[in-house]
Amino acid sequence: MRRRARGSDHATKPLVKAPLRIGALDAAAVVGELRQMHEDAEDSDVERMPGDDELFGALLYLEKHAHALRRQSAEAQQVAALKRVQLWEYVREQTELHQARAVEDARAAGVQWIELAPALAVAAPSAAYNKAKRLKAAELIDETPRAAPVRRTPEAVLKAQRRLAREQAAERRAQEEAQRRHELLVPVATRLLAEREALLRDDDVDYWLEEIEVVLPHCRTPLQMVSLKRYLDAALRALGKLERQTARSVALTEDARLALSAALELQGHSGDVRL
Incomplete structure (x- = not known):
């Protein structure tokens, strides 16, 4: 065969x-x-x-x-x-x-x-x-x-190592930016919470503002900061949803508008929230 x-x-x-x-x-x-x-x-x-x-x-x-x-x-x-x-x-x-x-x-x-x-x-x-x-x-x-x-090959490996170095530098910059935002989280969230009565609210907005109120006094560790960021994001999403539903601004006073704008500006760097 x-x-x-x-x-x-x-x-x-x-x-x-x-x-x-x-x-x-x-x-x-x-x-x-x-x-x-x-x-x-x-x-x-x-x-x-x-x-x-x-x-x-x-x-x-x-x-x-x-x-x-x-x-x-x-x-x-x-x-x-x-x-x-x-x-x-x-x-x-x-x-x-x-x-x-x-x-x-x-x-x-x-x-x-x-x-x-x-x-x-x-x-x-x-x-x-x-x-x-x-x-x-x-x-x-x-x-x-x-x-x-x-x-x-030496050339290919060198190119890959240079790329990795660029990525690591970019990651460090991102971490530094994240740390800067974390440092601003507490004052921005505190200011928004202080204007609660001057915000148009529903059950969802109230729920997330209450979550912020609970965690805010204890925000010291990275995990607590992450929780605060999550609750602030959720509150802003709820406010944005309410604004779309009512076709009116959820900020009822100028101070509330400024507090909301500061929160949106802080979170807007990562594209998390849009009203």
Whole structure:
């Protein structure tokens, strides 16, 4: 019997084939699209959905409240589900990148591979080392839409390292900006709360203002600041919804208007809220 001719492809080609990746994605914008779909479906709890930049919390909300779209068309439900799948894949990819950086920090702090093994869910120091190398390789991606791994040439690696340095610098700037906004959160929220009686309100607005009132006196830790930001975002969304429903300004006095404008200006840097 005549033997089948072996293909011309190299035997290792399946092993080195570049994986497809989500790569760069405006996750907040996608979450915003999903939020709008839930608002259009009149999801009664949508005001309690975490902000667009709180990806993990938003995804958990969308999973729990997927039933709110059941009255929408089958196509709309499919689109929403696909967007959630895409966002979870994006989260997984980002997890690899950030875990690799955490491993680097651990090693720089003197943590041994045998100590890293349990944290990386492997059984031996050598397995921890190998897993860390695989995670590191995930960082070295090019700037193409599919974000394929770069070739391991000195020039390609240098380009990737420079790109990573730019990203890290941008991340530091973002963290500094976030810290600046956190420092302004308390006075801005305090001022808005002080003008409560001069704001047009409904049950949702009152609910979130009460949440602000509870957490405000204790805002010292980063977690408390995050909670305050979430409640302020929600209050502004509720005010914006009320303004659209009534077709009138929710600020009944000039002081209330200034307090509301300050809150919107603070939150507007991340595109969270629009009245």
